Ligand SMILES: [Zn+2]
Ligand SMILES: [Zn+2]
Ligand SMILES: [Zn+2]
Ligand SMILES: [Zn+2]
């Protein structure tokens with residue numbers, strides 16, 4: 001019988017708690033050795049199978065792209081380093097992005113994941129269970145090995161829930177020896193249906209949009225997470241990694257108005273800069289999906305923001321530059337949506353308290369206070385154009 005090709009993404013927790021010495025000589029060294037046993041045993045079963053390695057702590061990183069070249073895999077395992085707190089959600093998200101990249105190129109193959117962690121997922125800004133649901137949809141089985149998850153009930157162990165959700169196996173491990181045994185055992189082939197039949201580009205585009213994460217609003221960060229942002233980014237906390245400025249070049253607001261964070265590396269960026277980057281880079285299908293310029297994580301901006309692509313280079317418009325048909329209808333807003341609650345007026349850079357006297361550009365979705373819009377239209381410098389998308393305003 002011919003064996004089905006089966007690629008494995010190994011996710012390894014590199015948070016500081018992995019230094020604990022309850023395993024001989026410590027958790028991380030024991031894990032590295034056991035992963036090597038897993039890889040070697042799997043390679044003996046079928047040397048065509050590939051491996052990729054993702055590490056997760058304060059941010060998730062692809063340590064090794066898919067390869068069947070066993071020496072590279074073993075070298076990469078040796079190179080695993082510890083640091084930060086664990087973000088299981090981010091790790092899973094990065095692993096899924098790897099798989100989708102592979103599906104785009106190949107199709108017809110089984111994918112599985114192996115997670116080794118001590119299960120403390122509190123650093124995650126991305127919900128690991130939401131990620132595992134997506135994995136389940138892609139028919140990716142996830143085996144989880146929980147180190148020293150002492151006294152955890154089913155409800156407490158995120159790892160156990162991920163395994164059961166995706167049809168993988170869960171093992172609780174307390175010492176180095178049984179860790180190696182368990183991983184060698186898990187190396188045998190699984191019954192996995194191929195993740196996706198040769199997906200057409202539209203389907204892959206939709207899939208990319210599903211797995212791409214929203215940017216985080218500063219207000220969405222928990223206390224731990226904003227502490228993490230301080231730690232990782234420090235003084236550069238409000239300097240956009242796309243335009244390298246604090247003030248947004250598109251809406252002219254200070255960082256707090258349209259500033260967001262990458263959910264993986266926590267880098268700051270203006271939502272407007274991100275939208276322009278997404279539509280200009282075309283690195284991935286879909287106008288509103290793009291890769292973080294720092295960590296390459298797949299991100300998305302709200303679809304309405306992709307309309308700012310009409311901006312090219314300069315953000316100043318004069319009335320004569322605008323064509324007759326280059327207009328955007330402004331409509332009166334009549335309900336206090338979540339979108340409005342989170343918006344900032346590009347003229348005064350203040351928020352909106354309620355839906356009264358608010359206008360919205362139907363081209364780019366930007367909200368304006370009625371008074372601010374009046375002032376703006378009287379200002380000759382405005383050229384009568386939306387400050388964000390540059391279309392001529394019609395009321
Ligand atoms: Zn920017
Ligand atoms: Zn902006
Ligand atoms: Zn990033
Ligand atoms: Zn205003």
Ligand SMILES: [Zn+2]
Nearest residue numbers: 361364386389
């Ligand atoms: Zn507009």
